[in-house]
Structures are given as C-alpha cells and as structure tokens.
Amino acid sequence: xxTSGEAITVAPRQRRKDAKLATIVREAWDLARRDGxxxxxxxxxxxxxxxxxxxxxxxxxxxxxxxxxxxADGYRQLLAAAAPEIxxxxxxxxxxxxxxxxxFSTEDLVRHQLLxxxxxxxxxxxxxxxxxxxEFYDLARSRLAEVGVTAPDDIDVFSAxxxxxxxxxIANDPGGDRWVxxxxxxxDMFLADVDRxxxxxxxxxxx
Amino acid sequence: xxTSGEAITVAPRQRRKDAKLATIVREAWDLARRDGxxxxxxxxxxxxxxxxxxxxxxxxxxxxxxxxxxxADGYRQLLAAAAPEIxxxxxxxxxxxxxxxxxFSTEDLVRHQLLxxxxxxxxxxxxxxxxxxxEFYDLARSRLAEVGVTAPDDIDVFSAxxxxxxxxxIANDPGGDRWVxxxxxxxDMFLADVDRxxxxxxxxxxx
DNA sequence: TCCTCGATCTATCAGTGATAGAAAATCTAT
DNA sequence: ATAGATTTTCTATCACTGATAGATCGAGGA
Numbered sequence: 001x002x003t004s005g006e007a008i009t010v011a012p013r014q015r016r017k018d019a020k021l022a023t024i025v026r027e028a029w030d031l032a033r034r035d036g037x038x039x040x041x042x043x044x045x046x047x048x049x050x051x052x053x054x055x056x057x058x059x060x061x062x063x064x065x066x067x068x069x070x071x072a073d074g075y076r077q078l079l080a081a082a083a084p085e086i087x088x089x090x091x092x093x094x095x096x097x098x099x100x101x102x103x104f105s106t107e108d109l110v111r112h113q114l115l116x117x118x119x120x121x122x123x124x125x126x127x128x129x130x131x132x133x134x135e136f137y138d139l140a141r142s143r144l145a146e147v148g149v150t151a152p153d154d155i156d157v158f159s160a161x162x163x164x165x166x167x168x169x170i171a172n173d174p175g176g177d178r179w180v181x182x183x184x185x186x187x188d189m190f191l192a193d194v195d196r197x198x199x200x201x202x203x204x205x206x207x
Numbered sequence: 208x209x210t211s212g213e214a215i216t217v218a219p220r221q222r223r224k225d226a227k228l229a230t231i232v233r234e235a236w237d238l239a240r241r242d243g244x245x246x247x248x249x250x251x252x253x254x255x256x257x258x259x260x261x262x263x264x265x266x267x268x269x270x271x272x273x274x275x276x277x278x279a280d281g282y283r284q285l286l287a288a289a290a291p292e293i294x295x296x297x298x299x300x301x302x303x304x305x306x307x308x309x310x311f312s313t314e315d316l317v318r319h320q321l322l323x324x325x326x327x328x329x330x331x332x333x334x335x336x337x338x339x340x341x342e343f344y345d346l347a348r349s350r351l352a353e354v355g356v357t358a359p360d361d362i363d364v365f366s367a368x369x370x371x372x373x374x375x376x377i378a379n380d381p382g383g384d385r386w387v388x389x390x391x392x393x394x395d396m397f398l399a400d401v402d403r404x405x406x407x408x409x410x411x412x413x414x
Numbered sequence: 415t416c417c418t419c420g421a422t423c424t425a426t427c428a429g430t431g432a433t434a435g436a437a438a439a440t441c442t443a444t
Numbered sequence: 445a446t447a448g449a450t451t452t453t454c455t456a457t458c459a460c461t462g463a464t465a466g467a468t469c470g471a472g473g474a
Contacts, residue, residue: 012471012472013420013421013471013472017420017421035328036327036328036329037328038245038326038327038328039328039329041460041461041462042461042462042463043460043461043462051422051423052422052423052424053461053462053463054422054423054424054425054463054464054465055421055422055423057462057463057464058420058421058422062462062463063462063463109325113324113325113326116374116378117320117324117326117374117378118316118320118378119245119320119324119326120243120245121242121243121244121245121246122243122246153389153392156375156385156386156389157389157392157393157396159371159375160368160371160372160374160375160386160389160393161367161368161371162371163371163374163375163378164366164367164368164369164370164371164372164374165367165371167323167324167367167370167371167374168363168366168367168370171323171324171325171370178363179363179367182360182363182364182367185360185364185400186364186367188400189364189396189397189399189400190396192396192399192400192403193392193395193396193399193400196399219440219441220440220441220450220451220452224451224452248429248430248431249430249431249432250429250430250431258453258454259453259454259455260430260431260432261432261433261434261453261454261455261456262452262453262454264431264432264433265451265452265453269431269432270431270432
C-alpha cells in the first residue's frame with residue numbers, strides 16, 4: 001500500500017510529461033524532415049504541440065539539448081532496426097545486417113545527418129546518448145566476430161564500407177536502392193579480402 | 208590602343224572586386240572552420256574584411272549564394288589536389304588517387320561537409336558550380352577506366368568505398384591517418400573483386 | 415479546503431539574414 | 445580640371461531566431 005501509493009501518486013505528472021516529451025521529439029523529427037535539421041524553429045515546434053515557445057524549455061534546456069534527445073531517439077530506432085535476430089549462416093546474417101543499416105540510412109536523410117555526420121555546429125551527444133551509440137557499435141562488432149573478423153584494421157575497413165554505402169545511397173539516390181543492392185557484393189568482397197590476407201603473404205598485399 | 212584601352216579602363220574596378228571577393232571567401236572558410244559551416248555570421252565576416260554587413264550583398268546575393276561560392280572554391284581545391292599526374296602503373300595511380308581523396312577529406316571538416324554532405328538546409332549548388340563537381344567525377348571515372356573498370360555497378364561500389372574511407376576518417380580520426388592508410392588495401396580489395404567477378408560465375412557471386 | 419509547487423504564460427533581450435534608400439567614393443568624358 | 449554617371453558602402457530598419465525573467469495559472473497533496 002505504502003510503496004504502490006507513492007509510485008502511483010508520483011506517476012501522473014511524470015507520465016504526462018514523458019508523453020508530451022515524446023510528442024515533442026516526434027514533431028521535431030517531422031519539422032526537421034520538412035525544413036532541414038538546423039532549420040527547426042522552436043516557435044513552429046511549440047505551435048505543433050500547443051505550447052508557446054518558452055514553455056518548451058520545461059522539456060529541454062536548450063536547442064542542443066533537443067538535438068540530444070533526437071540523437072538518442074535515432075539510435076534507439078537504429079538498434080530496433082538492426083538488432084532483431086536473423087536466420088542463417090554467419091555470412092548471411094552479416095549481409096542482412098549491412099542491408100538493414102544501409103536501408104536505415106536511406107529512409108531518413110536528417111536522421112542520418114544527426115546520427116552519423118557532425119552537421120550541427122557545437123552539438124555533441126551527451127554521455128548518456130553516446131552510450132546508445134556505443135551499444136550499436138558493440139552489436140556491429142559481434143556480427144563481425146561471428147564471421148571471425150576481430151582485427152581492428154578489418155573492423156575499420158568494414159565500417160568504411162558500410163558507411164560509404166549508406167552515404168552514397170542517401171546522397172545520390174535517396175529513397176532508391178542503387179547502393180542498398182550492393183550490400184551483398186560488398187560483404188563478399190570484404191570477406192574474400194580478409195580470407196586472402198589471412199591466407200598470407202603470397203607476394204602482393206601487405207608490404 | 209582602342210581595345211587595350213577599353214580592357215584596361217574596365218579592369219581596375221573589376222580586379223579589385225574580384226580580389227575582395229576572394230578575400231571574403233577565404234575569411235568565410237576561416238570562420239566556418241572556427242564556428243561551424245552553418246554558424247557563419249555575416250556581421251563577423253563583414254568585420255573581417257572591413258565592411259558592414261549589408262555591403263557584403265554587393266558580392267553575393269544571399270547567404271546561400273556565399274555557400275555556393277565556397278562550394279565552387281572547394282571543388283577547385285579538390286581538382287587541384289586530385290588532378291596532378293601520378294607516375295607508375297594504373298593500379299598505383301588509382302591507389303594514389305584514392306589516398307589523395309581521403310587525405311583531402313580529412314584536411315578540412317567543414318569543406319568535406321559542404322562538398323559531400325547536404326548539411327545546409329535548402330542549399331543547392333548552382334549549375335555553374337555543379338559543373339566543377341561533374342568535372343571531378345569525370346576525372347575519377349577516367350582513373351577507373353585506366354584499370355579497366357567502366358561498369359556502372361563497379362563505379363557505384365568504388366564510389367562507396369572511397370566516400371566511406373573519407374567519412375570515417377574525418378568522423379572518427381580527424382587529422383589522423385587511421386583510414387587514409389587503408390587506401391591501398393581497399394583498392395586492392397576492390398580490384399580483386401572486379402577480377403573475381405569478371406572471372407565469372409563459378410557458383411557464388413552474381414545470382 | 416488550503417497551499418505548495420509544477421507548468422505555462424507574457425514580455426523582452428541580443429543576435430541573425432535581408433532590404434530600402436541615402437551618402438560616399440571612383441571612374442569617364444567633356 | 446570639373447561635372448556627370450556609376451559603383452560601392454553606409455545607416456536604419458524589418459521580421460525572425462533562441463534564450464531568460466518574472467508573473468499567472470492549475471493540479472496534487474496536506
């Protein structure tokens with residue numbers, strides 16, 4: 001009675017605030033998609049959630065703080081898109097993982113900019129938000145480990161391949177699949193290279 | 208006398224204006240590197256070139272137009288960095304070409320953002336500036352043709368590899384060489400993949 | 415029922431890009 | 445050399461931005 005009483009009485013205010021904050025973040029994404037990430041107007045945003053502009057500061061401390069909320073939200077979306085288990089052998093799991101990442105990039109330009117490009121002057125994710133990013137990179141590393149890739153250089157090269165596919169896709173064929181469909185080829189190319197180098201110095205390759 | 212007279216009399220005004228415009232663009236890059244691309248203040252910029260803010264509008268029509276001048280300037284820098292001839296066989300020439308591109312990206316974050324990322328809301332390069340970008344991509348295509356790569360899919364994959372190296376380098380190791388030094392490996396990986404696929408359908412690969 | 419404190423408001427600030435129109439500087443031609 | 449024309453720069457101002465101060469309102473707990 002005592003504990004549940006406390007929890008319930010504290011809840012309603014906090015619950016409404018959390019719900020409204022979620023609405024704010026959702027509308028902020030919508031505005032960003034319409035006008036551009038840096039062009040979000042707090043007055044526009046406030047109007048969309050039935051508030052005046054200064055009232056927003058009850059939900060975040062600054063515009064950068066709003067970007068931080070969106071950053072964390074974006075990485076949660078990424079984890080939700082990338083984490084679900086995939087059936088099949090490790091190679092196939094890696095291919096599908098890559099395909100999901102490139103697909104994720106192409107779905108939302110401004111989300112891609114906020115998560116993967118340093119596009120807002122002065123913005124840096126908070127430690128709490130950054131933890132979500134690290135969580136994602138750990139997930140990627142584990143997918144790679146499943147196919148036996150653990151060397152830092154190999155991981156660096158792999159990260160470049162994936163980010164390159166995503167970047168080209170969104171920059172030159174937004175909404176299409178011109179680079180998404182290269183996912184399997186690029187993974188095979190990468191795995192063949194790792195194999196070839198593991199097979200060792202047969203003359204070319206590493207100097 | 209007549210023609211040279213005309214040319215000389217018209218020149219001084221235009222020459223001074225061109226020189227001042229060059230100064231403005233140079234100072235704009237400097238401000239962008241300090242404060243961020245989107246955070247350039249026209250009043251700050253004007254103060255640096257001994258003008259008041261409205262006077263800048265004699266040199267460009269809007270802030271987007273300033274970005275366009277910087278965009279063109281950036282691609283001229285890229286062409287200057289990438290175009291010089293390279294000695295050696297085609298493969299070596301391609302490796303060095305890629306190394307130069309990745310190096311170019313890492314040298315200047317905001318330049319990379321303006322040239323390769325759609326970071327300024329609403330900004331699109333003018334046809335005249337875009338022509339410089341096309342010129343660069345033609346140069347890249349010719350380097351690829353030298354090693355026998357002309358298929359659109361191959362070019363797409365190559366572009367993803369290079370942009371991925373540049374992106375990771377500037378995002379995660381600005382000023383360093385963690386991805387720059389993977390240039391040769393990535394080119395060899397790519398060429399081996401093209402060869403392997405040219406060697407044809409030995410069971411895996413294309414479906 | 416009172417009263418506290420959280421939520422929202424109005425009013426205002428300095429700074430932004432952009433425009434209008436006056437003043438100053440420079441070149442051209444008589 | 446001087447008058448006229450043109451270019452360049454200026455001051456003053458606009459609407460809009462993110463942010464802050466302080467008053468007002470309203471729901472929750474005693």
